Amino acid sequence: MTDWLQTTIDGLLDGGSYAIVGLGLSLMFGSLRRLNLAYGATAMLAAYLGAWLHARHHAPVWLVAVTVVASATVIGWYVERLCFAGTRDDAAQPRGAPIAGADGREVVALASSFAIWMQLEQLAVNLLPRHLNAFPSLAASGDWALGELLIRPDRLLVALLAAGLVLGLAAWLERSRAGLAWRAAADHRSAAHLSGMPVARLQTAAFSVACALSGVAAFAVLSLDGQVTPMFGMWVLLKGLVAAMLGGLGSVRGVLWGGLLLGVVEAHAQSLFGAQGREFATYALLFVVLVAPWRRGERGALSGGLRA
Amino acid sequence: MSGAAAAYAVGLASDMAIMSMLALSAYLMLLVGRVSFGQQAFFGLGAYASGVMSVMFQAPLGLALAAGAAFGALCSWLLALPTLRLSGLHYAVATLAFGEMARIALGWWHWQRPGDDGPVGPAGIEGFRDIRWLLENDVSPAGYLGLTLLVLLCVLAVLMRAERLRLGVGLRMIGQDDTLAAAQGIAVNRLRLFAAALAGGLAALGGGMYAHRTTYIEPAVFDPMLGVHAVGYALLGGLGTALGPLLGVMLDLGLLDASRLLPGWRMVIFGGLVALFLRWRPRGLLDEALVHRIATAWPRRGHHPVVPDRKE
Numbered sequence: 001m002t003d004w005l006q007t008t009i010d011g012l013l014d015g016g017s018y019a020i021v022g023l024g025l026s027l028m029f030g031s032l033r034r035l036n037l038a039y040g041a042t043a044m045l046a047a048y049l050g051a052w053l054h055a056r057h058h059a060p061v062w063l064v065a066v067t068v069v070a071s072a073t074v075i076g077w078y079v080e081r082l083c084f085a086g087t088r089d090d091a092a093q094p095r096g097a098p099i100a101g102a103d104g105r106e107v108v109a110l111a112s113s114f115a116i117w118m119q120l121e122q123l124a125v126n127l128l129p130r131h132l133n134a135f136p137s138l139a140a141s142g143d144w145a146l147g148e149l150l151i152r153p154d155r156l157l158v159a160l161l162a163a164g165l166v167l168g169l170a171a172w173l174e175r176s177r178a179g180l181a182w183r184a185a186a187d188h189r190s191a192a193h194l195s196g197m198p199v200a201r202l203q204t205a206a207f208s209v210a211c212a213l214s215g216v217a218a219f220a221v222l223s224l225d226g227q228v229t230p231m232f233g234m235w236v237l238l239k240g241l242v243a244a245m246l247g248g249l250g251s252v253r254g255v256l257w258g259g260l261l262l263g264v265v266e267a268h269a270q271s272l273f274g275a276q277g278r279e280f281a282t283y284a285l286l287f288v289v290l291v292a293p294w295r296r297g298e299r300g301a302l303s304g305g306l307r308a
Numbered sequence: 309m310s311g312a313a314a315a316y317a318v319g320l321a322s323d324m325a326i327m328s329m330l331a332l333s334a335y336l337m338l339l340v341g342r343v344s345f346g347q348q349a350f351f352g353l354g355a356y357a358s359g360v361m362s363v364m365f366q367a368p369l370g371l372a373l374a375a376g377a378a379f380g381a382l383c384s385w386l387l388a389l390p391t392l393r394l395s396g397l398h399y400a401v402a403t404l405a406f407g408e409m410a411r412i413a414l415g416w417w418h419w420q421r422p423g424d425d426g427p428v429g430p431a432g433i434e435g436f437r438d439i440r441w442l443l444e445n446d447v448s449p450a451g452y453l454g455l456t457l458l459v460l461l462c463v464l465a466v467l468m469r470a471e472r473l474r475l476g477v478g479l480r481m482i483g484q485d486d487t488l489a490a491a492q493g494i495a496v497n498r499l500r501l502f503a504a505a506l507a508g509g510l511a512a513l514g515g516g517m518y519a520h521r522t523t524y525i526e527p528a529v530f531d532p533m534l535g536v537h538a539v540g541y542a543l544l545g546g547l548g549t550a551l552g553p554l555l556g557v558m559l560d561l562g563l564l565d566a567s568r569l570l571p572g573w574r575m576v577i578f579g580g581l582v583a584l585f586l587r588w589r590p591r592g593l594l595d596e597a598l599v600h601r602i603a604t605a606w607p608r609r610g611h612h613p614v615v616p617d618r619k620e
Contacts, residue, residue: 035397082583106396107343108590111543112583114536119579126572245401280412287405290398291390 002148007267009149015243015263016159017221021236022243022255023166024213030250030306031186031206034106037113038079040237041120042211043218046072047228048124050219051133061136061223069215075120076211080204083112121233137226158220165213166256170308173252179308182206186250186306206306242286251307261285318449322521324561325456329514330534331541331553332463336507338542340500341483343396345535346387346403347511349410352530354380354512355519356414356430359439362520363428364421369441369520373459376516377509384508388501404532414527435526439519456517463510467550479503511538544582546594555593 025039050068053059059067143150173179184192185202193199218236222228243262247254262285269281330351337344358376361367367375391402420429423438430436442452470476481489482496490496519525537560538553545556563578589595 035400082580082587105590107338107543108586110343110400111540112586114540115579115582115586117579118575119583122572122575122579126576241401249397276412276415280409283405283408283412287402287409290394290402290405 003271006149007271008264009151011264011267012260013152013155013159013263014267015260016155016162017217017224017259018239018243018262019166019256019259020158020162020217020220021214022240022247022259023162023169023252024210024217025237025240026244026247026249026252026255027169027213027306028207028210029244030252031182031203031210032084033186033250033305034084034109035113035241035249036079036084037110037237038083038116038120039214039240040233040235041117041124042072042075042079043214043236044228044230044233045075045120045124045127046215047135047218047222047232048127048133051135051228052127054136055128055134061138064136065219068219069212072215072218073208073212076208076214077204079113079116079120079211080207083109083116084207117233117237121230124233125230131229133228135222135226135228138223139226154224158224161216161220162259163256165216166252170252173306174308183306183308238282242282245286246289248307250305253308315449318453320561322449322453322456324557325453325460326514326518326521327538327541327557327561328460328554329463329517330511330538331545331557332467332550333507333511333514334535334538335542335547335550335553336467336479336503336510338539338547339479339483340503341396341486342500342504343400343539344403344507345400345532345539346405346407346410347507347538348530348532348535349403349407350380350384350508350511351515351518351534352414352525352527353383353410354515355525355530356417356436356515357512358516359436359519359525360419360430362441363423363436363439364419369445369447372441372520373513373516377513380512380515381505381509384511385501385505387508388504392497392500404535407530407532407535411527411530414530433527435524436519437524439523439525442520443523452521456521459513459517463513464550464554471550475499540582543586543592546592546598548591548594548596548599552592552594 021043025036028034028036028039046068049071050064053067054064138154140152140154142153144153144156145151173183181192181197181202182205184195185197185199186206189199192202214236217240218232222232239262243259244255245258246261247256247258262282265281265285266278270278273280330347333347333350334344337347354376357379358372361372361375362369387403387406391399394402414430415433417430418432420427420431422428428438441447447455471480478489478494478499481492481494482499486496541556541560542553543556544559545554546552560578564574
């Protein structure tokens with residue numbers, strides 16, 4: 001019983017990392033209704049820039065953190081200009097309709113963001129060619145004991161940061177006027193445009209915030225391990241995508257539950273079937289959630305717009 | 309040409325022909341409006357199935373390839389059933405998840421029998437060694453290249469012929485707008501299932517040819533990068549004709565070869581070029597409009613049946 005509880009707690013703490021990684025992806029999808037495959041590579045290149053400053057120029061931790069977040073935003077802006085700016089829906093097409101099939105622009109956005117993923121990853125590897133690169137480590141040395149259960153305080157901190165960011169962003173989207181504008185621009189582009197909102201600027205703003213969040217996530221997750229590898233881009237994209245999909249793409253609070261669910265399922269799969277089982281469980285969970293007959297009714301809602 | 313260079317050219321041409329099969333399979337899915345990131349799974353399943361046929365059951369090459377293709381088509385059809393009603397993005401992610409599940413499951417598969425030097429058969433993540441049908445039957449690499457090209461030509465001929473029939477027009481209509489196609493009396497679901505099975509079979513056929521060419525396969529080969537590249541080839545080459553994916557393969561593998569001068573920067577340049585290129589030509593080099601123009605400029609071939617719509 002203690003083992004089971006310990007596994008669950010470890011899973012919940014891991015889930016915090018997944019949620020923080022998925023948050024930006026979900027926000028991006030919610031506001032543009034396009035999946036950005038370059039999301040993980042953006043975070044990875046930003047992290048590599050931070051690691052480069054750390055290793056070559058012995059920059060202090062705060063400077064690395066600022067660099068990672070700022071460069072993620074700048075790289076994200078480049079991705080948005082290149083892959084998404086030309087592929088948005090025309091005002092003539094209602095954005096409220098759920099996606100039927102893959103329309104041409106969606107396919108193009110997928111393909112070109114994939115090409116940019118390859119480009120950014122290669123740039124990162126050119127910057128620091130080694131497989132393991134040092135990253136500022138903020139890992140705690142000891143565990144907190146709670147009876148027989150052990151909790152790693154640094155992981156707890158990341159999970160709390162994830163929950164804080166998710167709940168804060170959700171509240172901001174729900175309560176503030178600017179949040180209302182973001183949701184309106186995401187829900188129905190032409191209606192928002194007719195109401196006098198600068199739709200393109202709102203969407204770019206949401207995209208930039210999402211990229212900055214990916215930088216925050218990259219710094220938080222990597223400082224737990226104190227190292228970064230070329231696998232990080234793929235990891236960010238996949239874990240973030242599963243967490244966001246489980247919670248419903250475009251839903252901000254959903255990412256938190258999706259991340260936690262993913263963490264718990266993975267932790268138990270690992271303790272039962274080993275590392276391969278953990279990986280399999282991730283994809284099996286994703287697949288079942290996608291094709292589950294009981295979610296057929298909500299699928300239209302699942303793929304539409306930005307929700308708190 | 310020296311011997312080494314000739315061997316290299318034969319190898320590269322075989323790789324191109326085999327990748328073309330996978331790219332054609334991604335192209336078929338794109339025709340019916342589906343982005344699939346899971347075609348590499350059928351490539352892998354076909355490779356394993358045909359390898360098992362020729363190694364474990366000592367079947368001749370033709371039978372092994374056919375069995376692999378049939379197995380891939382069956383798996384693809386089974387995957388298409390539950391994912392039939394998913395929207396575009398959800399379908400793409402579901403196929404990605406399936407592809408990874410298949411890859412991990414292949415890593416669990418152990419089934420070996422004693423061979424001449426040690427056990428043979430699938431051995432989990434260590435892979436499946438000694439698929440030696442070509443060596444045992446004295447087929448030279450050049451001979452195998454001829455066989456691969458012959459299969460590819462047959463596939464191309466069938467596909468290009470089918471595109472001029474009602475069947476091909478129906479597939480394209482579904483890709484453009486499935487609601488409208490259904491209103492025109494097209495059996496959307498049945499055709500989508502058919503296209504999925506055909507695409508799975510094609511990918512598996514390519515996988516079988518790959519397994520016999522390299523004699524060694526492992527699950528890690530069939531990772532999502534392979535499938536995503538196949539989609540990229542089809543999109544880059546163009547969705548207007550079955551020759552498009554081939555052009556995409558030649559461009560990428562050719563460039564890969566030409567750009568060994570600047571290692572490390574190939575993807576930086578190529579990735580940026582692809583993204584820029586897709587902005588002004590979203591349906592690839594050989595898109596419907598260009599194919600239509602070529603077809604009408606060549607009167608003996610008559611009208612291309614698909615009326616292009618560049619606005620789409």
